Amino acid sequence: MIQEMENNLIPKGSIDLVGFGRLGLRTGINLIQIHRGGPAKITVIDGQKISESDIIFLLKGAEVGTYKSDFLKKLSIHPSDFREVVSITEDISEENIDLITGDVVVIEIAGGNTIPTAAKIIKKAHENGSKTLGTAGIFGIGDEKIIVKDISEFDDSNPAVNELRKEGITKDHLVLTTNTFIRDGIPITPYVLDNIANTLTKEALKLLIEKNNE
Template sequence: MTNDEIQKMEDKQVPHGRIDLIGCGRLGLRIGINLIQVHRGGPKIIGAFDGQKIDGGDIIFTLLGAESGKSKPEFLEQLCTHKEEFRKVVSYSDYITEDNLDLIEGDVVIIVIAGGNTIPTAAKIIKHAHERGAKTIGTAGIFGFGNENIEIKDISEYDDSNPAVEELRKEGITENHLVLTTNKLIRDNEPVTPYTLDEVAKIITINALKLLRDKYD
């Protein structure tokens, strides 16, 4: 293989496109850090959305040096020390609502929002993303001690046993949306451990990168 041939291949393996991360909590931060660290490809822009501020209970943030009261998306932006022409995080210190859906511009949209009934909001985000031609990934229960069998597949491939999946379907999300789950939900009275979050973040990152690659191949 000649140097010119190698150079052409290297020129193709540069960051391109945009991945939007809706939710920058314990799981979202892990995914964001994974995406920032990708070499030889990955997103050129990471859009980070969350209206929450860091507090003393956000241990993964404080371990990384975050100050209490700082915006979570802004902290992720701070962690991205690449030159802007290579990769940058664009932070939005707001929750996504029906009124600001237009802020979502990613080729791939990852939805990892938590707290209360987030499914109606997730459904609106997914519909907006699909209208733009974007690919979407979300979760449907990630509770568990850390040794669960994690599934990820299109929502159309699930049976009717997961109530979070069924709620999404009732909102009109029936296909073309990747759903990850441990098949453990809040009703199962199990914790969410850092081991589970690490593995979930890894799998979501892998699949988001594949979707981004497929869009630009």
């Protein structure tokens, strides 16, 4: 009986990781370690290469000048019929938005004004019937409370949420935030990235289980 239950706990469904920087790598490592379930396919979408300042990548054994998205594929040595990692070495744009195919889409893009791109990703995912989640202000030392709720449940105090709403994202998108922003003059420490990645992983898994049960 136990053996039968174990045999039924196999990876199912797919997760897209859009953006694979310091936060994305942490989330990806969490996902490939999941046992007795989790995603059968993880697609990493990022066109950036590893630089000398990408310390977390270098600590894990990556090489400067190689693609970030390729690194998770290198780390994950599972048989492809158990858990497949697909690396797409492109940044998402309007021209290649059809690359978004996961049952759950985790948006972790950063740098500059990413809101319009994030909104396009969310709209495409929802068009596909997929579930989405992403961040909206995650600066912090590491002891900040992480707020997790649907975008429809926020008030008007979060500027990133407000910008997403202006782009037409008003419901069915899960947002994680410390409610701390670049304007607050607080850095982003490895500790807050660890905490955010762990929470993103948990919430992505909940959405994947929900999607698999539909």
